[in-house]
Amino acid sequence: MTLAYANAHRYARSRELFAEAAKLIPGGVNSTARATWSGWEPHPLFIDHGEGSHVVDVDGNRYIDYLLGLGPMLLGHRPPKVTQAVIAAIEKQGTMFALPSVDETKLARKIVAAVPSLDQVRLCNTGTEAVLYAVRLARACTGRNKVIRFEGMYHGFSDGVYWSKHPPVSGSQDRPIPVPQGPGLPKDIERSLIILNWNDSDGLKEAIAREGADIAAVLTEPVMCNTGCILPEPGYLEAMRELTQRAGIVLIFDEVITGFRLGLAGAQGHYGIKPDLSVFAKGIGGGFPVAAMGGRRDIMAFVAEGKVSMAGTYSANTIAVAAANAAMDELAKPGAYESLYARSQELIDGLRRILMDARVPAFVVGVGPVLQVWFSKHPIRNYRDAARHADHALFRKWWEGMLDRGVLFHPGAYENLFVSFAHTKADIEATLDAAREVAKTLID
Ligand SMILES: Cc1ncc(COP(=O)(O)O)c(C=O)c1O
Known part of the structure; x- marks a missing residue:
């Protein structure tokens, strides 16, 4: 089944550009992790620019970015x-x-x-x-x-x-x-x-x-x-x-x-x-x-x-x-990692609290600035646990709800959220506000 964006109008320009790209570039993208089959269904977002902890797509949507280019933008965009x-x-x-x-x-x-x-x-x-x-x-x-x-x-x-x-x-x-x-x-x-x-x-x-x-x-x-x-x-x-x-x-x-x-x-x-x-x-x-x-x-x-x-x-x-x-x-600047860990922990703790309060069966797992939410009733300790227990449909709902509210991360449950040195307390708070709204929609 091909997934569609519930709010497709928000991503209309990306859809057009993707159709054009797919004529010339196999799969419309230059790396597997950006492909529809890696979760970017029905199409990936086309990005206009990034600055610090934010990116802006070609439709003018601004996101707090936890994709961070799949990790390299540890210092934020354009440090x-x-x-x-x-x-x-x-x-x-x-x-x-x-x-x-x-x-x-x-x-x-x-x-x-x-x-x-x-x-x-x-x-x-x-x-x-x-x-x-x-x-x-x-x-x-x-x-x-x-x-x-x-x-x-x-x-x-x-x-x-x-x-x-x-x-x-x-x-x-x-x-x-x-x-x-x-x-x-x-x-x-x-x-x-x-x-x-x-x-x-x-x-x-x-x-x-x-x-x-x-x-x-x-x-x-x-x-x-x-x-x-x-x-x-x-x-x-x-x-x-x-x-x-x-x-x-x-x-x-x-x-x-x-x-x-x-x-x-x-x-x-x-x-x-x-x-x-x-x-x-x-x-x-x-x-x-x-x-x-x-x-x-x-x-x-x-x-x-x-x-x-x-x-x-x-x-x-x-x-x-x-x-x-x-x-x-x-x-190497003194104190750099301490504040990165503090921000990341605020995010991890906040997400845990929000999902627990909303009674969503989920585990938020992370160490420092790398984390992911497992939608699962069982703890995940290896790949086989993930293959058996991770709820990808619920992850998609979570991901799209967050995207619509201006929070970007990879749509794949097997990817990560990354926090950068550029993320601010305000970014974390805005992310948790979005999560509070989305969590309510996850359990029918
Ligand atoms: C753990 C690990 N090793 C190796 C690679 C490959 O790195 P690159 O994409 O720079 O070739 C990746 C990429 O995601 C990775 O996550």
């Missing part, structure tokens, strides 16, 4: 310091030279200082690339082939890991079957993947006991942010660290979402775990495409010695480096 740094870099330097610059070392120093598990770091452009490199490095340094990844996570769209993101629930809970994200992925990759259920240290222990000698890496988000927001249960990340360390398996934290968002040291700083390799992207560039992969010196030595190639024409281009240097300076 002045980052914008000025990028403009200055273009005007005074140029955009790329395929040779190093002193600013790259400055940036590397800031990143390594921020994240204690990093001895060294390399820059690239996207999270997809950074994950690909981390997995390749893990295989190179262990001489092993298999990679454990978890159902419900997303680690970018490269062939090696674009499996079992949100699969139909198949296989037993203990031995999920690897499911490719559509046709076109080489079938043989299946044999290099072990798919596990997250938040289950016994399952991980068994897999390592069974196949540890062939396992190069455990690849995980430290907080599951690609099936809504699911927090690690107490002791789970610690168990993961201990089990991988004992078996000589490289632990890769994919901090594309959590990095520089849960704190300057990311989720690993928040939970106090030191992975072997880490991947960062969305939080680091102040809205520009920058990613980073780094970790233990002995593993990074494979890159240093030229054994493992990390290439990339655009890697560490002048714009990316200027943006990330400026963004890191903003993030």
Whole structure:
């Protein structure tokens, strides 16, 4: 069934532009997460501009923005310091030279200082690339082939890991079957993947006991942010660290979402775990495409010695480096994260109260500035719980009600709401006012 907007007149110009775009651009969009089948039914909104915590669409609707470009706009839209740094870099330097610059070392120093598990770091452009490199490095340094990844996570769209993101629930809970994200992925990759259920240290222990000698890496988000927001249960990340360390398996934290968002040291700083390799992207560039992969010196030595190639024409281009240097300076300002956490907690607590008062069966789950509302009678601790219990129809009603009242986030229940450094107390209060109205409409 195709969904329609109840107040379609509000989004009429977006509808027209989408019809036009779809003639030339497959699906009318340039990335899956913006497609109708990812929730933007009957069409995505076309955005005119963003400023701080707000965006304005082509119909003139203004929104408090919790989509934040799917995460990168951690400092809000057009953060002045980052914008000025990028403009200055273009005007005074140029955009790329395929040779190093002193600013790259400055940036590397800031990143390594921020994240204690990093001895060294390399820059690239996207999270997809950074994950690909981390997995390749893990295989190179262990001489092993298999990679454990978890159902419900997303680690970018490269062939090696674009499996079992949100699969139909198949296989037993203990031995999920690897499911490719559509046709076109080489079938043989299946044999290099072990798919596990997250938040289950016994399952991980068994897999390592069974196949540890062939396992190069455990690849995980430290907080599951690609099936809504699911927090690690107490002791789970610690168990993961201990089990991988004992078996000589490289632990890769994919901090594309959590990095520089849960704190300057990311989720690993928040939970106090030191992975072997880490991947960062969305939080680091102040809205520009920058990613980073780094970790233990002995593993990074494979890159240093030229054994493992990390290439990339655009890697560490002048714009990316200027943006990330400026963004890191903003993030490092004293008290920055404290106020971000305070705003985010107001939102989480407020939503909890509102949904409870309205007797809506829901859980608001979040850590710092990442959160999601699960419309479910059951707590969600892994992807299979979500697949069984999350009420997507109710989520749609919630999402559209909020959209109509000027609050923007992704229409998919498996995505997140992100709070930025630009969100104000007034934004949170206005969001909660909207939520109060919408909550009343959710239970008939
Ligand atoms: C955890 C995680 N890893 C990797 C990626 C891929 O990053 P990119 O879209 O920059 O390629 C994403 C993107 O959403 C992500 O959420």
